Amino acid sequence: MPAATDLHVVLGAGGAVGSSVVRELASRGHRVRAVNRSGRVPALPGVEARKGDITTAAGAKAACDGAQVVYHCAAPAYDRWVQEFPGMTDAVRQGAAASGAKLVFADNLYMYGPVSGPMTEDMPYAAENPKGRVRAEMAQALLAAHRSGELRVAIGRASDYYGPGGVNTSVGATVFAAALGGKTARWVGALDQPHSLSYLPDIARGLVTLGEDARADGQAWHLPAAEPVTGRQFLDLVFAELGRPGRMGTLGRPMQRVLGLVNPTVRELGETWYQRDRPFVSDTSMFTRTFGPLAVTPHSDAVAATLDWYRANPRP
Structure with a gap:
């Protein structure tokens, strides 16, 4: 059933991106559930810390229960992406769908492969390396779930943070x-x-903007960053x-x-x-044209x- 409360759930809340999203959501007055394996996150008003394992569908459903928006900021160890990331993301998709929540996926730029100019959202997923292919496959699966009506999805992409x-x-x-x-x-x-570099609080502002705005749905977005x-x-x-x-x-x-x-x-x-x-270099102009300028640091x-x-x- 669709969520009826303003509960924003952050998965991977102990990581750099996830913890930044928790702080941004709290600063905007949202109710926040911060989920990670330890259940330990910085104490902030309106933030509930929860221990959870989102690598299984059951664990992800428990973590996402009652959510209006779910932010997927979790990731396996860098050298375990190919083996573990798709399964984790599939479990998160099931968890968000079961709660009737919108899913915002914190993504990167690997799927484009080698490029000869600034990267834009309409570029083909041309990566031939394993990590790039995994990123492409996850994005394609999530956007397909959005098109099928299973759940609402928005993807935010940042460069090295x-x-x-x-x-x-x-x-x-x-x-x-x-x-x-x-x-x-x-x-x-x-x-x-x-080289485009993304500052963590700017990434968080971009992801939360996608979570709050229905115009973000069904699309991948390059998040604004400094020059x-x-x-x-x-x-x-x-x-x-x-x-x-x-x-x-x-x-x-x-x-x-x-x-x-x-x-x-x-x-x-x-x-x-x-x-x-x-x-x-990441071209972020589509985000700015749609949502207006985001004050980057x-x-x-x-x-x-x-x-x-x-x-x-x-x-x-």
């Missing part, structure tokens, strides 16, 4: 924690190629905010191959290296907030 709580990302500890500690801040890939920057420009912003010079370097393809021998997450970066050696302000978080949460 950073921000408070953003640890498991290529623009995380190897940049911010390293720079704070006086170590070499390393950019993954070429330093001088433009693309090169790795060198981004690292310069980090050191400018620190107020001192620092050492910058790259994790290039040869080093990625060597480190990948012992680190499965680094090893997995190889299949999408085309995102690192050429421009990787300038990179300088976002970098400052991220450094503050890493100062307060030092990495071991």
Whole structure:
């Protein structure tokens, strides 16, 4: 039966994107159920923490019960996407449908494969690598469920993220924690190629906009972000905010191959290296034309907030 209450359920609420969505929803006055495996989330007014396993249909249905909108922000470990992500997302689809809820899926840009210009939502899903194909298949399955009338679906796509709580990302500890500690801040890939980067609170605002607006239904959307920057420009912003010079370097393809021998997450970066050696830019104009301008955070302000978080949460 359709949900009759203003309950927004966030799955994967302990992760970087999910926790940002929880905070955004709470700031807008929604009732929020924050679901993750531990049941531990930051205490916020109007937020109910719940422990749940959404990898099964029964677990997902319990997590989504009574929801008006469900935000699927959960993901398996990066090196387990192919094996585990489709099953999890299918369970979430069943859970959201059983509650009569709208489903908002936090997606990325892998499905397009190598591109020769800015990415737009009408591009074909041309990825041939396993992670790109999995992303494409999940998006296609969810949009097919929307077309069939099983449930309402909207998909929000962001590029590499950073921000408070953003640890498991290529623009995380190897940049911010390293720079704070006086170590070499390393950019993954070429330093001088433009790259879209998404700030976590901006991602959350975009996803919640999709959840609140029926015009988002049945479509994938590129979420607004600040202007693309090169790795060198981004690292310069980090050191400018620190107020001192620092050492910058790259994790290039040869080093990625060597480190990948012992680190499965680094090893997995190889299949999408085309995102690192050429421009990787997201066109977000369709979102802006439809919903109006979303005030994105300038990179300088976002970098400052991220450094503050890493100062307060030092990495071991």
